[in-house]
Amino acid sequence: MNIHMTGVGGQGIGLLSELLLRALSVAGMEVRGVDTHGLAQRGGVVNSQIRTGSGEFSPLIAPGGADLVLALERHEALRAVGGYLRDKGALAYYDAVWQPFEVRNGSVPGVSTEALHEECRRRDIRAVRVFRDDLPDPRMQNTALLAEVLHNDLIPGLRPEHVTQAMEDLLQGGALKANLEILGVR
């Protein structure tokens, strides 16, 4: 399975992909991953990719080769769907909006949820929108998204206990507790 994750620098794509990579490994899958962060955290696009399967292969996914896109921002969700997701694939996105400069200053229109879902329908892509107004910290949107990935069974073979284990490996103290709560293993 090929998973493409995306967001804007500062949103926590790094932690999302670390957690997922480790959780898939705990689930017994052979995994490879890679981050592309370009100019580090400076408000640019951050991508991370994970591939599962056995044998020797590239960590990078070809355009149109992703089965699942996980996005932390609406504009980036559309960009990743258009650039990486195959027809009939799946998208799960946290509906945060961090407008690019040209959208803020009104020179180009932003991406609406309707436009995003319409594009997904056109290409037979299952789209799952995630949004919660009860998060104590916006930096937990990544975990909220992961919770919905589990809830909707978007990654066959990945179960809540795998993610819990990965969280316990990577986080500690207050952060661990808060994230486990958001995960709200159901």
Next chain:
Amino acid sequence: MKKLGEMLLGESPFRELVMGNTALVRGMVEAGVRVVTSYPGSPTPEIATAIASIRKELRPFHFEFCVNEKVAVEVAYGAAVNGRPSVVFFKSVGLNVASDTFVQLNHMDIPGGLVVIVGDDPGAHSSQNEQDNRHLARMSYTPVLEPASPSEAYAFLLTAVSMARKHRMAVMLRMTTHVCHAKEMVSFGGWPNTPRDDTPGFDGSGGSHIPIGAMVARMKKRAIERLQASREPGLDRVLENGNPKRGIITAGLPFLSVLDVLSGAARKPDILKLGMVHPLSLDTISGFLRAHEEVLVLEELDDFIEQSVKAMAHDSGLSTRVLGKGCTEDWIGEFTPGRVREILHRLWPDSVVAPVSMAGNLAAPVRFPQMCPGCGHRSAFFAIGKALRKNDITVADIGCHTLGFLPPHEIGRLLMSMGASTGIGQGLSLFNSERRVVAFLGDSTFFHAGIPGVINAIFNNHRLTLIVMENGTTAMTGHQEHPGTGRNFNDPTERIPIRKVLEGLGIQNITEVDTYNQKALTTAVGKALESPGLSVVIAKHPCMLKFSREQRRKPGFVQRHVEVSEDKCTLARECIDRFGCPSFKRDGETGRVSTNTDLCIGDGSCIQTCPSDALGAVAPGKESR
């Protein structure tokens, strides 16, 4: 799972999911490396992050960030020539700064052995070019190992250290961005943690390390012979697909792309995967050529391997058709699975199907990187912009402040390399009394390569306004310390204040302004621009990304935000259109401005930019809506 630092020092063999940069550090531990040096630059800084995870007292080697790459190579060479196995690492263009010393290394006898890890950047993800450092290795008689994955990075580092020690030489380990940042399960060996022999081993008798006169020829001869002798077995391998017609020679990450693309191909070519890309093994290459009618050399960036393979085919009198770069595009960018599919399909359409086209899909608006919320550089550009005339020439330098070239500021219209802004600015000011010239320089860059340019301006009486963008850290590459911060990688250290350095050089016209004090900065820059000779403005404000991360970790921290008063806002949109903070958002229908509370750090640097006094900072829960 153990903590990273403990894991890296584990005495028994283990398996762990790690990125390439982390795998290298375990390699250094196992190989008995004693001294490691660096200057930060993507894609390599996470090597230092992994080193930092090991407690300083437990670290089996000394590590330091040096002031620049040249000094880093020199410190590592000094240690290695004294018998300490040493490693130096930096980004691709770091080798340019280091090269005056680097090109000499293999003229020397280096008893400890020295491994130079370069992080090349095909695709220029985080660099100002895509330079292919294999050329500098050839120029300096340095062997090059090129891993394709984290597992290979670890294994090749062990091999590189062993080659370097055995032959008392320097060896290059050439990483690329997505090998540094790839993650996979790596099987590591054990580490006995035996005491190390630290007897100083330098022997300089008979002028053995002085490349002057007749010694140069002798040293060069040894370098050439040692280069040929340094090859270790098992670095190159052939993947047989039973195809007598077609073969592919490849290396590094493109090898994995080839495997991906060929996984569904009809009539797969055989593959020769090179681990050592310089010098090539004549036996291996000619054997592979002999076994095929047609061989494609598939390599990222320049035609480095291709040229040698063609020469070998010619010298061996072989009639095998050797294919390589087919068009200019083949010299550019990363050979991802998508790119490799394009190339193989173009060449062998009967075997490889065309890439999926994504052309018709709905596109998203472009997103450029930008300065963070609260960034002091933003306030600086906003204020400096008000002091500039339209035809003034602004010269950028390397760092977060480079982003000032983008809208809305568009300040800094030329960019070259670290520390280049001052020299370029001086040239621009010659025979030019009409257009005033302003050069920018970051604080880490000031120490790295900025000082000679400043001295030249004094030495040759140039007219220039220099603005030092002092944020108290090496921000762009992940907040490393520098000589002006009062800490090095390991300990507190004497801070070197930039202002004092400038004063010590005899510069009289220096003003220092906190960038959040925008009016004062505009005035200071306006004055500096009107003065003859060299004038300096130190535009300072601590990096707010670093600052806000530190604040957030403190107990009882409450996040403040800036709020837009709907009553007062006249839609002048100065905050968005000219100040350009990403924390503001615009309602697509009404055009109204509000704050994105996910982003706003409540620093309030925007408040003074609003002509209608509509911005104000509020504590959480106090928002009026």
